Amino acid sequence: MNATPHELPEPAFLTSGKVGEAERAAARDAVREALAGTHERVRSVRVTLSLVDDPSLPRPALAQAIVETDGGRLRAQAAAPALAEAIDLLRRRLSVRTAQLRAG
Numbered sequence: 001m002n003a004t005p006h007e008l009p010e011p012a013f014l015t016s017g018k019v020g021e022a023e024r025a026a027a028r029d030a031v032r033e034a035l036a037g038t039h040e041r042v043r044s045v046r047v048t049l050s051l052v053d054d055p056s057l058p059r060p061a062l063a064q065a066i067v068e069t070d071g072g073r074l075r076a077q078a079a080a081p082a083l084a085e086a087i088d089l090l091r092r093r094l095s096v097r098t099a100q101l102r103a104g
Contacts, residue, residue: 008032008042011065017051023083024049030091031065034076038098040069051083063090071101 011028027047035042045067052060059079063086067074074097078089 008035009044011045011047014046014048015050017053019049019051019083023087026084026087027063027065027090030063030087031067031094034065034091034094034098035067038069038102040071040101043068043070049083049087059086061086063087065090065094067094069101074098074101 008031011031013024013027015024024047027049031045031047035045045065048062048064050062054060059081061081061083062077062079063083064077065075074094076090076093076097078086078093080086080089
């Protein structure tokens with residue numbers, strides 16, 4: 001899964017619970033947006049999406065991304081009441097880590 005600095009590899013997904021193609025697409029878009037503008041070569045992207053069917057849990061949705069670059073590894077994770085919210089939080093957190101990588 002090698003890519004040029006302007007080309008991102010397709011994320012490898014690990015999912016559990018009721019995670020559909022719409023959530024996978026949203027996570028794919030979120031990761032691409034967060035990594036936009038990085039000058040490091042992105043070697044691989046792994047995304048985990050999980051939704052636990054337990055109404056007693058305050059944040060049953062989890063979104064995580066691990067990105068391998070020539071400059072190191074970026075990792076971001078978020079839990080929320082809904083998967084869409086967890087993915088949005090993941091995007092924000094991964095954007096911060098990407099900015100830190102650019103800043104050196």
